[in-house]
Amino acid sequence: MVHPLAPLSEASAIPRVRRLSDRHIAVGERWIFSAGFNVRSDLADTGRVDVELADIARLADAGARVAVVSHQGSYRDGTARHLDFVACHLTALLGRAVRYVPGTVSDAAVRAARALRPGEVALFGNVRLHAGEEANDPRFAARLAMLGDRVAVGGFSKAHRRNASNVGVLRLLPGFAAASLLAEAERLRPWSGRDSGRYSVAVLGGTKPEKTEIGLVHLASTYDLVIPGGAVLNALLAARGHRIGASVLGGGGRRCVATAAEVMARTDRCEIHVPRRVVVAPAGAPYSPRRVVDLDDGVPPGHAVVDFLLSPWARDRLRRLAADGGRALVAGPPGMPTPAGTDSWRALGRYFSAPRVRTLLLGGDTVAELPYEGPASTGGGAALYQLAHGTVPVLDELARSAAHMSDMPA
Structure with missing residues (x-):
């Protein structure tokens, strides 16, 4: 059977992929649904789960046997946890029992997947409880592939990761893009590339290195103004020779400082806001009393x-x-939060909320920490990657699957 391919945007470099929505689902088919349920156990924000409900329900309602796999946390830093609480949430919202199978790729898990009846859904153990997931280990991918015969890929928040559950398994089974993946990719289109007709402002904050290594590098050449905060600002300050005390540089450390120096030295970069005055607090105590210091005086030791x-x-x-209109992108909180909020966001938010400004927030931390009601993307790092490259590794792999792997009946 030939299935339609999805051109997301003629103006973008997003590859053509097979869409799950165009696929006829036959009773008894075995599907793996690769999701991005990287949510907290208190389920304070279930957006990354809820966006997949319609596709999972469609598979189950058509009589497919659905093995859902997902990540949460990271094996590398020991933050990965079991996902039984997500199975309970899925059960409540889907209106059907969703069994939790903790083994992920054990022999028992494979047997459980094969024993699923038509219309049944099971959530398997957190793939990041295994080192092979983030390493994209072919052996781990092969074990995952035993859970089904075809793969539906959602979870845009992990689409930039070349992991076993969203890239490796597509080397072994035919793959289809879930609605959530395509919707998130399309949502980013108005903020992609240069826009000579509108003024463009980007805020880069938080502590993840991709905000500097991808966001700063790319947006400095496609936007008109970049306002760095968090570890991005600290890297820029260090690159310019300022004493930053115990300020956080994030996971990239000195590598991000070197990247920031390279960006500042470019002749084709946009305006980058490097403040004259910053707010400091004792290291490790962001809720402690704060004070403003002049950067020429340096950040005090221990602050x-x-x-x-x-x-x-x-x-x-x-x-x-605000007056002429334009677009604004916020990737990461610009400052460390306090119960009263941050001065930088109070100043920025008033302009980004103007009627003529089209603003998009990227990433779960950004949305959770900033008091803003408006368009948002669940993918922080994935969104930055797509803005920089016009695609993400998962879409590339889905396109390869569509071109080279037939969807023959199992």
């Missing part, structure tokens, strides 16, 4: 930068954004 004050020239640019 860390937790926020910044906008320079007058940057406020002028933001007033232009």
Whole structure:
């Protein structure tokens, strides 16, 4: 059977992939649904789960046998946990029992997947409880592939990761893009590339290295103004020779400092806001009393930068954004939160909420920490990767699967 391919946007470099929505589902088919249920156990935000419900329900309602796999946390830093609480959430929202199988790829898990009856759904153990997931170990991918005959890939938040459950398994089984994956990719299109007709502002914060190594590198050449915060700002300050005390540089460390220096040295970069004054607090105690210091005086020993004050020239640019209209992208909180919020976000938010400004927030931490009601993407790192490259590894692998692997009946 030939299945339609999905051109997401003529203006983008997103590859053509097979869509799950176009696939006829036959009773008894064995499907793996690769999701991105990287949510907290208190289920404070279930957006990354809820976006997959319609596709999982469609598979089950058509009589497919559905083995759901997902990640949460990381094997590398020991934060991965079991996902039984997600199975309970799925049971409640799908209106059908969703069994939890903790073994992931054990012999018992394979038997459980093969024993599923038409219309049954089971959630298997967190793939990141295994080192082979993040290493994209072919042996681990082969064990995952034993859970089904075809793969539906959702979870845009992990689409930039070349992991076994969303890239490796597609080397072994035919793959289809879930609606959530395509919707997230398409949502980013208005914020991609240059836009000569609109003023563009990007805020990069948080502590993850991709905010510097992907976000800063790319957006400095496609946006008009970049406002760094968090570890991105600290890397820039260090690159310019400022004493930053115990300020956090994030997972990238000195590598991000070197990247920041390279960006600042470019002649084709946009305006990058480097504040004259920053807000500091004792290291490891962001809720402690804060004070403003001049960067020329340096950050005091034992203190860390937790926020910044906008320079007058940057406020002028933001007033232009609000008055004339444009687009704004926020990838990571610009400052460390307190019960009262952060000065930087209070200053920025008023401009980004202007009627003529089209604003998008990227990533779960950004959405959770910033008081903003508006469009958001569940994928932080994945969204930055797509903005930089026009595609993500999962879409590339799905396109390869569509071109080279037939969808023959099992």
